[in-house]
């Protein structure tokens with residue numbers, strides 16, 4: 001029997017969207033990074049849609065990610081390591097709030113951490 005995908009173990013699109021919505025709420029309440037999200041070109045709703053599709057497509061779901069790649073998105077922002085860790089903190093807090101399992105939390109953090117080189121110091 002094949003094992004459930006991370007997408008299925010997270011609870012599918014509806015659950016992922018709820019988690020991403022809370023990640024965005026956490027960003028707005030996190031003083032380390034909240035200024036970054038105060039005047040974005042895209043609306044919160046658009047960014048939530050994009051990140052939901054990014055996670056869906058990256059974890060085995062049927063979504064297609066049609067946003068900009070991570071390097072292009074964050075190019076020129078000069079994001080530092082502290083800010084990157086703050087985003088990881090917000091992701092972890094949202095996953096915990098939604099009762100995601102320890103193993104799934106670690107898999108999500110590993111995926112996010114793997115994007116660091118395309119996000120920090122550009």
Ligand code: HEM
Pocket residue numbers: 033036037039040041042043047050051054066067068069073074079083084085087111112113115116119
């Ligand atoms: C693994 C970590 C991260 C992921 C997966 C991620 C993902 C994304 C995605 C999918 C978008 C929208 C792309 C598009 O517009 O097509 C976005 C936008 C954005 N990201 Fe990230 N991001 C991450 C880390 C960070 C960090 C550390 C910061 C800085 C604190 C940051 C700041 C922003 C901002 C400000 C925008 C909005 C740009 C705008 O519309 O003006 N991101 N991110």
